[in-house]
Amino acid sequence: MEHRSSRGSPLKVTILVEGRTEMAFRPHLRAFLETRLQGRMPRLDFFTYNGRIPKEEKLRRTVETLLSVGNPPSSAVIALTDVYTGTDDFRDAQVGLALSRAVRVRVAMAGLPLG
Numbered sequence: 001m002e003h004r005s006s007r008g009s010p011l012k013v014t015i016l017v018e019g020r021t022e023m024a025f026r027p028h029l030r031a032f033l034e035t036r037l038q039g040r041m042p043r044l045d046f047f048t049y050n051g052r053i054p055k056e057e058k059l060r061r062t063v064e065t066l067l068s069v070g071n072p073p074s075s076a077v078i079a080l081t082d083v084y085t086g087t088d089d090f091r092d093a094q095v096g097l098a099l100s101r102a103v104r105v106r107v108a109m110a111g112l113p114l115g
Contacts, residue, residue, distance in 0.1 A: 011042035
């Protein structure tokens with residue numbers, strides 16, 4: 001289920017997804033990135049939870065593990081999750097924006113272009 005580009009970047013981006021809905025995004029994300037990262041396409045590794053992505057400490061441990069182990073370890077980790085979950089996990093849009101900024105910093109640190 002992972003994509004390895006023979007001509008692309010040595011970077012690996014792990015994408016945490018909750019299930020089938022988010023996995024449907026996979027070909028669209030790949031097509032979008034391929035048009036913008038010609039010759040520098042990172043390896044995309046989708047990690048499916050088949051349920052809700054963990055929160056807080058468990059999510060932090062999962063991300064840290066993905067960034068430190070593996071062959072190669074992930075250069076960046078992105079989570080695709082539902083904002084509306086029927087719970088109060090996301091108080092408002094500011095929480096999502098803060099998480100987005102944190103992801104952008106990590107992607108920039110990995111050397112991937114942001115735009």
